[in-house]
Amino acid sequence: xxxxxxxxxxxxxxxxxxxxxKPARNLLLWMYDRMTLIREFExxxxxxxxxxxxxxxxxxxxxxxxxxxxxxxxLEPNDxxxxxxxxxxxxxxxxxxxxxxxxxxxxxxxxxxxxxGGSMHxxxxxxxxxxxNPIVGMGTTxxxxxxxxxxxRQTSQVAVAFFGEGxxxxxxxxxxxxxxxxxxxxxxxxxxxNRYAQSTPVEYAVAVSKIADRAAAYNMPGVTVDGQDVIAVxxxxxxxxxxxxxxxxxxxxxxxTYRYYGHHQGDDxxxxxxxxxxxxxxxxxxxxxxxxxxxxxxxxALEELASIDKKNKEKLDEAIVxxxxxxxxxxxxxxxxxxxxxxx
Amino acid sequence: MSLQAAASVHELTFSQAINExxxxxxxxxxxxxxxxxxxxxxAGLAHLGFVDSWGGSLRCTKGLITEFGPQRxxxxxxxxxxxxxxxxxxxxxxxRPIVEIMFVDLIGCCYDQIINQAAKMHYMMGGQIKLxxxxxxxxxxxxxxxxxxxxxxxxxxxxxxxxxxxxxxxxKVVVPSTAYNAKGLTISAIRDDGxxxxxxxxxxGLAAKGLVPEEAYCVPIGRAEVVRRGREVxxxxxxxxxxVCLEAAESLAREGTEAExxxxxxxxxxxxxxxxxxxxxxRRLIVVDEDTPVASMARDIAARVAEKAFDxxxxxxxxxxxxxxxxxxxxxxxxxxxxxxxxxxSVVHELLGTGA
Numbered sequence: 088x089x090x091x092x093x094x095x096x097x098x099x100x101x102x103x104x105x106x107x108x109k110p111a112r113n114l115l116l117w118m119y120d121r122m123t124l125i126r127e128f129e130x131x132x133x134x135x136x137x138x139x140x141x142x143x144x145x146x147x148x149x150x151x152x153x154x155x156x157x158x159x160x161x162l163e164p165n166d167x168x169x170x171x172x173x174x175x176x177x178x179x180x181x182x183x184x185x186x187x188x189x190x191x192x193x194x195x196x197x198x199x200x201x202x203x204g205g206s207m208h209x210x211x212x213x214x215x216x217x218x219x220n221p222i223v224g225m226g227t228t229x230x231x232x233x234x235x236x237x238x239x240r241q242t243s244q245v246a247v248a249f250f251g252e253g254x255x256x257x258x259x260x261x262x263x264x265x266x267x268x269x270x271x272x273x274x275x276x277x278x279x280x281n282r283y284a285q286s287t288p289v290e291y292a293v294a295v296s297k298i299a300d301r302a303a304a305y306n307m308p309g310v311t312v313d314g315q316d317v318i319a320v321x322x323x324x325x326x327x328x329x330x331x332x333x334x335x336x337x338x339x340x341x342x343x344t345y346r347y348y349g350h351h352q353g354d355d356x357x358x359x360x361x362x363x364x365x366x367x368x369x370x371x372x373x374x375x376x377x378x379x380x381x382x383x384x385x386x387x388a389l390e391e392l393a394s395i396d397k398k399n400k401e402k403l404d405e406a407i408v409x410x411x412x413x414x415x416x417x418x419x420x421x422x423x424x425x426x427x428x429x430x431x
Numbered sequence: 432m433s434l435q436a437a438a439s440v441h442e443l444t445f446s447q448a449i450n451e452x453x454x455x456x457x458x459x460x461x462x463x464x465x466x467x468x469x470x471x472x473x474a475g476l477a478h479l480g481f482v483d484s485w486g487g488s489l490r491c492t493k494g495l496i497t498e499f500g501p502q503r504x505x506x507x508x509x510x511x512x513x514x515x516x517x518x519x520x521x522x523x524x525x526x527r528p529i530v531e532i533m534f535v536d537l538i539g540c541c542y543d544q545i546i547n548q549a550a551k552m553h554y555m556m557g558g559q560i561k562l563x564x565x566x567x568x569x570x571x572x573x574x575x576x577x578x579x580x581x582x583x584x585x586x587x588x589x590x591x592x593x594x595x596x597x598x599x600x601x602x603k604v605v606v607p608s609t610a611y612n613a614k615g616l617t618i619s620a621i622r623d624d625g626x627x628x629x630x631x632x633x634x635x636g637l638a639a640k641g642l643v644p645e646e647a648y649c650v651p652i653g654r655a656e657v658v659r660r661g662r663e664v665x666x667x668x669x670x671x672x673x674x675v676c677l678e679a680a681e682s683l684a685r686e687g688t689e690a691e692x693x694x695x696x697x698x699x700x701x702x703x704x705x706x707x708x709x710x711x712x713x714r715r716l717i718v719v720d721e722d723t724p725v726a727s728m729a730r731d732i733a734a735r736v737a738e739k740a741f742d743x744x745x746x747x748x749x750x751x752x753x754x755x756x757x758x759x760x761x762x763x764x765x766x767x768x769x770x771x772x773x774x775x776x777s778v779v780h781e782l783l784g785t786g787a
Contacts, residue, residue: 167524201557210556217523218556222547228513229548232520232528239464239502240525262513269508424558425601426700427625 110160110321115381118160118317119392122152122374124399125176128185131403132175132192136352142192145206148176150347153373154279155180157320158247158340161328167215167233167246169226171279172207173346174219177249182214186406195413202416203424217246223284224250224257227276231263234272234331245273245331252298252341253284261304264337268305273331275324276302276339279314285350286359302339314342315371318380345371432648434611439646445639448610449491449567449631452617453529455647457499460527463621466505466514467531467567471496474506488533489569489636511541515566519548522564522626529621535570535592535630542595549626550601561624567617571632571671571721572758572765583765586757589633591670591722594731596628597698603627603652604698608673610641612696615650623652632671639674655702657709661689664715664779667706667732669695672719672770679775690779698728706732707740714745715782719775724752746782751775 110118129149135142148155151173159168159180170177178188183199191198192206199209207221217233220226230248237244254260255278267274278298282289295301302309308330312319320342327338345368349356356365381387434440443451457463470492472485486493496504507514511532518528532538538545545566552562572589583589597604603625607613613631620627632639658673659680666676673694680690691713693706710716716736720729729750736748751770759765779785 169520199557200555200559203557204555208555210559212523212556212560217520218552220548222543225516225543225548228516228544229520229523231513232517232522232526233524234520235464235517236521236524236526239521240462246520246524259512259516262508262510263516265508266510266513266517270505424554426603427553427561427623 109386110318112386114160115386116391116395118156118321119374119377119387120395120399121156121159121180122317122377123396124185124402125152125155125179126374127399127403128175128179128188131407133348133352135407143194143205144351145192146173146351147346147348148173150368150372151279151281151314151344152176153317153320154277154314154342154344155249157317157342158249158275158277158324160317160321161324162245162247165215166244167217167230168249169217169230169233169246170219170249171226171251171254172219172221172223173251174209175206178209178211178216178219181216183209183211183216185402186409187211189406189410190413193410193413194415195410196416196420197409197413201420203420224254224260226250227254227260227263230274231267231272234267234274235270237273238270243332245275245328247275247277249277249279251284252278252280252282252289252293253287255298255301256292264305264307264339267337268307271334271336273334274337275327275331276337277324278339278341279344280341281344281346283346283350283359285354288359297341299339299341305337307337307339309339309341311341311343314344315373315376317373317377432615432644432646434642434644437644437646437648440642440644442640443610443643444637445607445610445613445631446489446491446636448614448643449489449617450493451643452614452621452647453492453495454498456618456621457495457503459647462525463527463529464503464505464521465492465495465529465531466507466518467492468507468509468533470531471501471504471506474501487531489631489633491567491631491636492531511537512544515541515544516548518564519544519552519562522562523552523560527563527621529565529567532566532568534588535568536587536590538568538592538596545596545602545626545628546599550599553625554601562626563624564626565617565620566626566628568628568630569633569636570630571634572769573633583758583760583762585760589758589765591720591753593630593698594722594727597728597731601625602699604630605652605696606630606670606698607696608635608670608694609639610643612650612656612694614643615648616652616696618647619649619652622649627652630670635671650696653697653700653702655696655705656694657691657705658694659690659692661691662713663689664717664782665691665693665706665709665713666775667693667695667716667718669698669720669728672721675770675772676719676775679772679779682772682776683779686785688779688783688785695732701732701735703735703739706736710736710740711743714743716744717749717751717775717778717782719751719770721753721769723755724750725755727752749778749782751778
């Protein structure tokens, strides 16, 4: 159990079931698998971009893996998530298949969205992924709607709204939080504070020093956790999800994190970040810390991590081959699925 | 369901007809929820006896909360971006939400949710989701043109902002004109699996009364209706303008001129076939629209007819619209702003070379 779990628990709800001190071994392996799969996906994508493969506009998630994985580790398969413009990590953590994601980036008909969405709209409702959404902050309102749906239909589903610290200056996010609070909806607001909205630093654009403090305005718990520590994220998410599922209403988790690359492909971070700051952030790499911690305490063995690494590299090899070999959309696809249903 | 075929009919106002549609559909399908500002009224004040104290700006939602409860009938805070977004999310995840945006002028507060989110979800997600969302909103001037002082609601609460919705691919936009088609189009919108905007004219809300079948029925989306037959000119009308055109046609008939009147009913997808078929017979077209003229439905319809039926025309297509100005406040100016039967009649005279 992390040092701050006690205080976290106090903030969320005194009556919540005790959380396990540490995730079970299979959950630890799952976390490692997902974090490295996201990392591998983004690294391959970066290589594709840099070698001139036209995959459209992309926003790399590299560095923030612990946020998506820690949160999704606390969810059930039928729970919902709504994502941001930087959504590949959320997709993979929720279970969207990487070969279909890659095919989508290639604009192929086998993609998650049949080539009609691209990186900024990847969606797979079959795994509870309500959409990558590049209109910053809007996904939060959709998560609130999914939570309303769960409440009205009397299911036990929870909806997670991912958003960045930049989105917390946007009205829709505040409207979403207020609605979730007054209607006591099963929503977990997860703010990935990666410190920069494109090039605008959080200190400039946000009037509070902790995003979590904004929860007070909506009478819900708000905590700040180390977003480079997947266990810390998982602990907070577990408490928030329990609170939501038991009818306690929404919570806000701020994950302090860092994106290793620019806002989007080709963005030169040297226009707004120093080399030293970037190096310091990489020094807290979530995958590296995870390996050190659980190899040192004997929870996991080097060979099993190596075999996950190998499997995920192969998965990406296959994903790229799948994407390259997949057919392009047929010309008539331009006109399909405009209206639901199609006019007669 | 025609009036003749209905087992029983009763006379309702436009607003009452929509109210009846909402009641019938919410009884039929528990997945339907409705939300908006003051659609019930008095939310959270039941302990003081305030329940259902408002019922929406046109009273279309009166009585819903007492029958269906606060779980399915949700008064919202003033947060169009938030609750329209919540409706989008709910529509993606198993509900069939209806939202009321008090006045169409307020779509500026949630335009992204409508045009970037609701309208495009199905397409950009590769058809994997349905989005059964209804957006109901009041439009138009409230004035009846009879007042001589004071005014209406002014520039931010009186607009006819439907062309900016019809412009967006994927969004269906319907504009009922009578109690009968208001009920039928509302039910069609609710049963549609995609996003549909229903525009309800403030003036018609109380003024338009008519016989309505008591049971549920659909008026199909995407179909215009010829509401008066004539052979010399086609008057193509939207919403309240249907009544203006019928009045104009009546007055023209007294002069011996036979005008055909088409009630467009659905702006998107537009029923071009009915309009083109009419123009092929009458060889003249006037589009009458309460919206401002630039980049408008009136000019869109005119352009489509010019493009597809130029050889059928004996005269240029004309439009009668509001002027290219904001809606003024003073009653005399507001009355001047809205197209009147006399405007339509005078353009018919110009086209036919008749009259004064």
